[in-house]
Amino acid sequence: MTTDYKLIAKLGNLKTVIQLLRAVNFKESATCYGSKNGLKLTVEEAKCMQASAYIPIQLFEEYTLTEDIIFRINLNVFVECLSMFWSNINTTGSTTSLEMHYKVNTQIIQGEIFINKIFYQGVGHPVTILIEEDGVVVDCSLKTQEPDEILDFDLDPETVINKVLLHSELLKDVLAELDPTSNHLELLLSPKSPYFMISTKGLAGECHVQMPHNTEMIETFQCKKEAKSKYLLPHIKPAMKAMLCSNKVSLRTNESGLLCFQYMIKTDDGVNCFIEYYISPLINDDDD
Amino acid sequence: MKCVVSGINIKILARAIQMLSKIGEEMFVQPQEDCLSFRTVNSSNSAFVDITFQENYFSYYAYEDLEESDSLKCKILIRSALAVFKGNLDKQVESCHIQLDPNSEQLTFVLKYRNSIIKTHLLPILDCETIKANYKKDGTANHLRIQPRVMNDVVQNFQQSLLEITLEVLQEKVLIRNYIDESSNVSNETRTQCNFSVGEFDEYNIESDTIITFCLKELRAILSLADILSQPIDIHFERPGRPVVFVCKSGSMESNLVLATLNPDTESASQSTTSTRQNPAPKKVTKRAPRGKGIKSLGKKSYTNSAHSRAMESADMESPGRISDVSDLPTQNNRRKSVTDVSKADPFTPRSSRESTSVLRLEAAEHPASSERTNLASSLMKRKSIDQDGDESSRDMDNDDLVQNSPPRPKSKKAKLIFQKCFQKTFDPNNLPGHSNVEVEDSSESSEND
Numbered sequence: 001m002t003t004d005y006k007l008i009a010k011l012g013n014l015k016t017v018i019q020l021l022r023a024v025n026f027k028e029s030a031t032c033y034g035s036k037n038g039l040k041l042t043v044e045e046a047k048c049m050q051a052s053a054y055i056p057i058q059l060f061e062e063y064t065l066t067e068d069i070i071f072r073i074n075l076n077v078f079v080e081c082l083s084m085f086w087s088n089i090n091t092t093g094s095t096t097s098l099e100m101h102y103k104v105n106t107q108i109i110q111g112e113i114f115i116n117k118i119f120y121q122g123v124g125h126p127v128t129i130l131i132e133e134d135g136v137v138v139d140c141s142l143k144t145q146e147p148d149e150i151l152d153f154d155l156d157p158e159t160v161i162n163k164v165l166l167h168s169e170l171l172k173d174v175l176a177e178l179d180p181t182s183n184h185l186e187l188l189l190s191p192k193s194p195y196f197m198i199s200t201k202g203l204a205g206e207c208h209v210q211m212p213h214n215t216e217m218i219e220t221f222q223c224k225k226e227a228k229s230k231y232l233l234p235h236i237k238p239a240m241k242a243m244l245c246s247n248k249v250s251l252r253t254n255e256s257g258l259l260c261f262q263y264m265i266k267t268d269d270g271v272n273c274f275i276e277y278y279i280s281p282l283i284n285d286d287d288d
Numbered sequence: 289m290k291c292v293v294s295g296i297n298i299k300i301l302a303r304a305i306q307m308l309s310k311i312g313e314e315m316f317v318q319p320q321e322d323c324l325s326f327r328t329v330n331s332s333n334s335a336f337v338d339i340t341f342q343e344n345y346f347s348y349y350a351y352e353d354l355e356e357s358d359s360l361k362c363k364i365l366i367r368s369a370l371a372v373f374k375g376n377l378d379k380q381v382e383s384c385h386i387q388l389d390p391n392s393e394q395l396t397f398v399l400k401y402r403n404s405i406i407k408t409h410l411l412p413i414l415d416c417e418t419i420k421a422n423y424k425k426d427g428t429a430n431h432l433r434i435q436p437r438v439m440n441d442v443v444q445n446f447q448q449s450l451l452e453i454t455l456e457v458l459q460e461k462v463l464i465r466n467y468i469d470e471s472s473n474v475s476n477e478t479r480t481q482c483n484f485s486v487g488e489f490d491e492y493n494i495e496s497d498t499i500i501t502f503c504l505k506e507l508r509a510i511l512s513l514a515d516i517l518s519q520p521i522d523i524h525f526e527r528p529g530r531p532v533v534f535v536c537k538s539g540s541m542e543s544n545l546v547l548a549t550l551n552p553d554t555e556s557a558s559q560s561t562t563s564t565r566q567n568p569a570p571k572k573v574t575k576r577a578p579r580g581k582g583i584k585s586l587g588k589k590s591y592t593n594s595a596h597s598r599a600m601e602s603a604d605m606e607s608p609g610r611i612s613d614v615s616d617l618p619t620q621n622n623r624r625k626s627v628t629d630v631s632k633a634d635p636f637t638p639r640s641s642r643e644s645t646s647v648l649r650l651e652a653a654e655h656p657a658s659s660e661r662t663n664l665a666s667s668l669m670k671r672k673s674i675d676q677d678g679d680e681s682s683r684d685m686d687n688d689d690l691v692q693n694s695p696p697r698p699k700s701k702k703a704k705l706i707f708q709k710c711f712q713k714t715f716d717p718n719n720l721p722g723h724s725n726v727e728v729e730d731s732s733e734s735s736e737n738d
Contacts, residue, residue: 204368212404
């Protein structure tokens, strides 16, 4: 009977999962895609920005998937449910076992959770989250929706013209201190001086931040030709959230100015998780 | 003009600009041949700051074009200058270049960081003008020098929202108190006064006793700057209505803060109040412990305070113990005041006075509920007590604004005093009706009772 569930997943590293989800939680609804490699949650804003958090199967203690699934879910509620016993998780470690099912029937016998009978009867069933802590069980049922079409920001390696791989440390402070009164951010990548520059223009004047291109904080700096594009600062802001918990970040741009931030987050167990942001550039940027 | 600031001096520059930002909106940058000045004035033109960095503050300073010196001055928004130094990258900054070209539209700040990041800030220039203030700081009648830490401790006693404070200098001591505009209709004002002796000052030259009132916000700004530089503050002033000048010098940097003081002649509305305040209650050593106790007993504060002050009067005839006046006399606009007298004998005056202030704030917050109840009783009591205490107080002072003793404690109806009567000399149990009745017989004869 257990074969009726499409997904049984038991989370091992809750802290990282929540970190990943919060980093993309700038909009309410997310599209969740489950495959044999893990879960991917994608959030889109106005068809010009997309963020995806990848939760690899290494972060799960148990992960059973019968076929690929896709559904839309309220990410705010999802994160809230997962972090319900967050304070206990921080202090007492792994006393909480957290189980997540996609359409599950559960029976609780003598304080233990028995998962049996996984039925997948098509789209439209809720996601059930069971949280057990010292015999206390919270059963959350989250409604799912049919997924919207997700934009495919394909950044083919061949079309990438500039690529920078750097330690997030370097960008953290720079992005945190961007002039908040500025509307947009201009990114300049060039094979010659000034190489790598971020500019803002706000009420307090112009600010150009010239980044190094050859220090040890920069792992790779590949620029084929000078590229300069503007992005809306409100689009960059959510991307900064992931910067805070990441170790390394890669920036890639293509001919048309599409910018991709890819963050690598190393967990305590040495598992690499990724968050991706695609930000499309401002095209008519004549006005400030 | 081009200059380079490096190392620890960048932090000083950042602090100086932060200090300016607390006073004005716009900053005037005025390069001179051998120094660079940053100035600002507040919106009401009552405060002016000039911070001047001498040539040797900079690791490089070039004034360059002497002929076009007129074009080398500018006005920028302080907010934009603040943005240059925001963040905690202070310790990572290696050098800061400031460049002002003649007739340029921008003032350029270039910050070079240790991790080879270079930040270039182009601050828009609003205007090509400068500002000057006419003031005299040398040879003024009164001159005090004090360590900022001591002054900070004193200033912290006042509420953050307080606008003005009054500084009174006498030959042997200095009093600082909050200024309450009597024409305003604010009830529940707390009065705080700190008292410090000549010993607290590094220098103390007073020609005549003077009372000046000025804004506190600006004083706080220069105090925090002086605190960081750990340099003493010089205070120069003459008389009310003339500016007071605060000077903080640190090696190659000098900051002057000029503050307008309240002019008693022009401020006719508050003249009377100012003049009454010019004769404060004599400062005496008061005991703090009983005061705290009195304050805790809320609903009957006025009475208990009075009881305590009486106790103190009897204990020490030197201290009339004017602590607080919680009366709600109609003539005083229902305003309640309390004056804290802080011992001048105590060398740690500022610290102890802080304690007393916090207690007083508590009292102020809790007062409104209690004042309603005591209102009627205390105003009646007050009229009587003024007559009694008035004679007493008039020995020390000749004005009526001062804090009076609280009315005497009336015969309390509270339960704990029910048996008080038994201890009065006039009490004779035989006078009580029914005193001879035996309610309970001795236990041996348990059967018969009345």
